[in-house]
Amino acid sequence: MEWSVLLWILMVVMAAVLLFIMVFFIIELSDLASDFVSPVECCRKLSPIILPEYFAQLTMTVLMLITLNFTAFIINAPLAAYHVYSYQTKSYWLDPTDIFPKIDEKRRVFFIKLGFYLILFFYYLYCMIMSLISD
Amino acid sequence: MENSESIVGGGVPLSVETAADPSRVRMGPPPTSAGRRLAVHPAPAARLLPVARLLLVARLLPVARLLPVARRALVVRPAPVVRPALVARPALVARLPPVARPGLQAPPGRATLRCGVGPGSSAAPQPPHAASASNGRASSSTGPPTGSANFRFGSEQHGGDGVPRPVNDEFILPPDDVAQHPSLGPMSSDPFHFRPTIHAVPATEALLNSTGLTFGAVLSPFAEKPDEEVPTVQQTRAGIVRCRRCRSYVHPFVQWLDHGRKWRCSVCHLVNDCPEAFRGRVDERGRRVDAAERTELSCGSVEYVAPKEYMMRAPQPPTYVFVIDVSATSAASSIPEVVASTLSNSLEDIYEDERALVAFITYDSKLHFYGLDSAFMQPRMMVVSEFADGVELPAPTPRMLVRASEARENIEHLLEGFPTMFEDNQDSGAALGPALQAAFSMVGHVGGKVLVVAAGRPSVGAGAVKARDERKAIGTAKESALLTPADNFYKLLAVDAAPLHVSFDLFMLAQRPSELSTVSSLSRHTGGKVFFYPNFSLSKDGQRVSADLSAMITRPTGWEAVMRIRCSRGLKITGFHGHYFARSSDLLALPNVDAASTFGVTIAIEDSALEGARSKFSYATMQAALLYTASNGERRIRVHTLALPIVAELPAVYQAADAPCMAALLLKMATLKAESSTIEDARSAMLNKMDDIVKSFKSLSKSAGGSGQLVLPASLRLLPYYTLAGLKNRALRVEGAGSVDGRSFALTRARTLPVHYLLHTIAPRLFRVQPGPVNPQLSKLPLTLSLTAASLGSDHVMLLDTMSALWLWVGRDTPGPVIRAVFGMDSLASVESTQLRLQPLDNDLSAHVFAMISLIRSQRDEYMPVYIVKQDGRYHASFCSFLVEDRSSSVMAYPEYLQALAKKK
Known part of the structure; x- marks a missing residue:
């Protein structure tokens, strides 16, 4: 098996994991909005996952660049830029004292990212199949 | 939701953990109703399988949510409601249901509404319109077309220079015409406790938006009104009567059905069975005949002594830890x-x-x-x-x-x-x-x-x-970064x-x-x-x-308190301002609460839900329930219920606007912006809001345009004044902002003070001590003067009440006898003003000054030091920064601002 097949398999798995993380975030926020969890609890669950998610997405972007898959890199770049920006401005931190006014905004962001990862997932899947076929 | 108030209140060390577990949170006082409550609630998502939960979420969140802009664009703005000339005062009275108003002295001209009050009354039911027609004030609607509903700035019509200023008003209560509004009777909560920015609910979001006004409320649930106590409800066998779905407490504005055997909750519209012990005769107008004898059916603010079910542990003792540097x-x-x-x-x-x-x-x-x-x-x-x-x-x-x-x-x-x-x-x-x-x-x-x-x-x-370097940042966009915590340690501890x-x-x-x-x-x-x-x-x-x-x-302190605010269908709380911890979207944890604890609430209107609500109720209800432990160990619930008529006409919305409360809420909202964005943004938000209101009114009212004069609804006439004063306050001003700590404190004050304290802070009261009859036993403060340098004469002695301090200002040419009488020395020329102390002396003028000071102090919660300022002295400039009607380097003078507003198109 060629290395590119391995790469695409890895990408598909990562995109799937990120997809599920987004779903988890959205469910948690919905629970919070309908008072099923307390804001402290919700932030405690979500906070440890945010940075790994950023890291995974950045890794994906960088891998695409070094393997010279420019299409995938260009798809990934805007989100990577957003992640770097939100890391620098510390706006990624979920603040349990200030989460209620921001639920809708956060949820919207997570939905957009969910859609984004979905597209990525299918794109990677397509690439994987193509490389398997060419293999 | 549910009565987690009671659970949270008592569930102390567990409450963080239990909150995550819906089954625990859900168990409530009357166990019998628990099952039903679960049944009516949307499916408890937390219990479903992950996949099902995902499906549920997807259903709850239509894609339109992602694109609010697109969604907003779809909202068709209704043709600006017939463009009435904002003349006739609409018959607001007619919109409230005919309800008993016991315990209220009927003022002249309003007897009709009350004539049926009390047990055994045989008054025939009045159709709503008859009620309004016989209302004495309805006659004013036949007045001139530009009637008293509007305020024409700069015209002689209103006396003086036609520029409105607040009069000497200790509590800055809603203006008279608003205060007489039917919803403000003793059956609805007092503005002292729960004060909306509009004493009516606009029927649609578009109606509210077309006026540019902000809808919300400021509430001080634990405030002590002078000479008035919140009445305690007598315990009956029925226990505490609450709606079984939304858990709101029974209040004067519920509907009685089926001869008093059932009642319809005005918050969630559920029809509840009335407990046997709570039943009473209902008259032909659907009112409880015995309302006057039941505190909870006749008063807007009541207190319950909570039974055992409302505590999960013994009420906590008053506990004080002193941490001293x-x-x-x-x-x-x-x-x-x-x-x-x-x-x-x-x-x-x-x-x-x-x-x-x-x-x-x-x-x-x-x-x-x-x-x-x-x-x-x-x-x-x-x-x-x-x-x-x-x-x-x-x-x-x-x-x-x-x-x-x-x-x-x-x-x-x-x-x-x-x-x-x-x-x-x-x-x-x-x-x-x-x-x-x-x-x-x-x-x-x-x-x-x-x-x-x-x-x-x-x-x-x-x-x-x-220490963060603040020298370069003060007064610039970078200052806001210094207003946010440098370290999350304190927030996380909190x-x-x-x-x-x-x-x-x-x-x-x-x-x-x-x-x-x-x-x-x-x-x-x-x-x-x-x-x-x-x-x-x-x-x-x-x-x-x-x-x-x-x-x-x-x-007096309320311990381990939680407060929940329940709003009728169609109203949604969008944000809180104050010192609290939000446990859910409508539940605030308030570990300690006292008379000064104040919260601003912003409320959004949801059209479709409100439309549905109007078919059953002609008014909307908001209920704030504060569950707390008194210092004597009693667990109590203080319930404030506010009922506001739902109005569909523009004039009615304007008529019911409460400018002081709105100004206070806008300031509270601006503090948030000052921290999250920049001070400049917060300032322009305040200015834009005022512009919006003026422009909207102009476009809606024929009489307002054209003349080059600023015309506003009479109820809003003071809003420009408070807007301007707010911009010149330490919290938001650009020049002379001082230190970041000072700014941070000023913002904290703006966020936490009750309406009248906040407005007195931004627009202090200025009194002249002399001349006039000197009265050592003063019972009433003199009239306040306008806050401009023109009010200060070089031979005057002035007293300024800024809420946190009293400033005694002494003019340069004050006559020797006055100085001798007040300070006991011949001249102040050689004395630094910081060295001066005010001592009671044995003469009438000194007694008069002290009477004024003690009168002002008696109106305040906080101790107010007296600062003495000489006209030529060091602190004259600080004193002048309180003269908010004058021009400052970044903000116009008050008359200029009014002219600028008049020119807005």
């Missing part, structure tokens, strides 16, 4: 001395309370604990200097958290020794963070009040912050403490920049208070610190 800085300015002498005087009440618990912690770069156990003859001091890996409390004996009544001798002994113990302390570190952690772990299992007296920036251990009912009150007695914006997040998220004394010195601030500290110990 005794470092070199603190000792040099005699802070331990002030604190010790204040406490010796004000702990008297606490000694008498058998349940009250007290502990002391002092800190420099080490922590000092005090074993006050009555088993020991003397207090023991224990020093902890190792707290790199978190603080460990010293050995459990002698006990540090003790019953005040039992350990009285040891406490008194400790306080006596206090000033000398740290007199020569050379240690200049401040381990505030570890001291707070220690205090929290000491009372976390009980809950209580931690009073922190700090002498500056925390510098040792967890929570230490470096988040841990709030669910365990621990609140922190912060007294910052600082001589240098103290990072108030970082440390004060402690109080902000635990419902605490912040006091700030910049450039602290014993002579200047000693008395004030003492008074404030003692007030925080002695004033």
Whole structure:
């Protein structure tokens, strides 16, 4: 098996994991909005996952660049830029004292990212199949 | 939702954990109704399988949510409602259901509405229109087309120079025409407790938007109205009657159906069975005949004594932990001395309370604990200097958290020794963070009040912050970054403490920049208070610190409180402003609550739901329920119910607007913007809001356009004044902003003060002491003067009431006899104004001045020091910054601003 097949398999798995993380975030926020969890609890669950998610997405972007898959890199770049920006401005931190006014905004962001990862997932899947076929 | 108020209130150490578990949160007082409640609630998503949950979420969140812009674009703005000429006062009265209004003296001209009041009354039901026609004020609708509903700025019509100013009004209550609004009778909560920015609910979001007004409320659930107590509901066998779905409390505005056997909740519209013991005869208009005898059916604000089901543990005892800075800085300015002498005087009440618990912690770069156990003859001091890996409390004996009544001798002994113990302390570190952690772990299992007296920036251990360079940032866009906490330590501590009912009150007695914006997040998220004394010195601030500290110990406090605000269908709370911790979208945890605790609430209107609501109720209801433990150990629920008519006509919306309350809420909203964005953004938000309101009114009203004069609805005439004053306040002004700490404190004040205090802070009251008859037994304050330099004459003595202080301003040419009478000296020329003290002297003028001062002080919660300013002296410029009607370098003068508003297109 060629290395590119391995790469695409890895990408598909990562995109799937990120997809599920987004779903988890959205469910948690919905629970919070309908008072099923307390804001402290919700932030405690979500906070440890945010940075790994950023890291995974950045890794994906960088891998695409070094393997010279420019299409995938260009798809990934805007989100990577957003992640770097939100890391620098510390706006990624979920603040349990200030989460209620921001639920809708956060949820919207997570939905957009969910859609984004979905597209990525299918794109990677397509690439994987193509490389398997060419293999 | 449900009655987690009661659970949260009692469930102390568990509550964080239990909140996650829906089944636990859901169990409530009357167990019989639990099943039903679950049934009517949307499927409990937390219990479904993950996939099902995902499906549910997807269903709840239509894709349109992603694209609010697109969605907004779809909302068709209805043709601006017939463009009425804003003349006739609409028959608002007619919109309220005919309800009993017992206990109210019928004012002349309004007897019709009340004639059926009381048991056995045989008055025939009045159709709504008849009621309004016979309402004396309805006749005003036949007045001139530009009638009294509008205010024409600059015209002679209103007397004076036609520029409206607030009159001397202690509480700045809603304007008269609003105050007589039917919803404001004693059946609806008093504006003193619960005050909406519009005393009516616009029927659609578009209607509200077309006016540019902001809808919301300011509420002080624990406020004490002078000479009035919130009545307590007599216990009956029926227990506390609540709606079984939304758990709102029964109130005067519910609908009685089926001859009183059922009632319809006005919040969620569910028809409830009325408990047998609570039933009463209902008259032909659907009113309870016995309403006058039942407090909960006749008063907007009532208090219940909560039964056992409302507590999960025994009510907590009043608990006080004093955390006191005794470092070199603190000792040099005699802070331990002030604190010790204040406490010796004000702990008297606490000694008498058998349940009250007290502990002391002092800190420099080490922590000092005090074993006050009555088993020991003397207090023991224990020093902890190792707290790199978190603080460990010293050995459990002698006990540090003790019953005040039992350990009285040891406490008194400790306080006596206090000033000398740290007199020569050379240690200049401040381990505030570890001291707070220690205090929290000491009372976390009980809950209580931690009073922190700090002498500056925390510098040792967890929570230490470096001083941020603020010189270049002040007055620029970078200042907002300094207004947000440098370190999340204090916020996270607060988040841990709030669910365990621990609140922190912060007294910052600082001589240098103290990072108030970082440390004060402690109080902000635990419902605490912040006091700030910049450039602290014993002579200047000693008395004030003492008074404030003692007030925080002695004033009535509600412990382990939670407040839930329930709104009728169609109204949705979108945000809170104040010091609280939000446990859910409508539930605030308030570890401590007192008369000054105030919250701003912004409310959105949801068209479709409100439309549905109108078919059943012609008014919308908001109910704030505060569950708390009184100092005597009684668990109580204070319920404030506000009913506002739903109106569909523009004039009615304008008519019901409450400018002072709206100004206060807008300021509270601006504070948030000042921190999250920039000061400049907050300022332009205030200005744009005013512009919007003027422009909307112009486009809606024929009489308002054209003449080049500014015309506003009479109810809003003071809004430009308060907007302008707000921009010139320390919280938002650009020039002369002072330190970041000062700004942060001003923002805190704006966020937490009740309406009348806040408005008196931004637009102080200016009185002239002379001339006029000198009256040593003054019972009423003179009229206030306009806040411009023109009001100051060089031979006048003026008194300015800024809410936090009194400024006595002495003109340059004040006649010698006046100076002699007031100050007891011939001339002030050679004396620095800071050296001047006001002493009561044996003459009428001096007595008059003191009568004025004590009259103003009696209207305030806080101690107000008197500052003396000479016209040529150093502080004249600071005094002038309170003259908000004058031009400042960045903001127009008041008349100029009105002209500028008139030109807005």
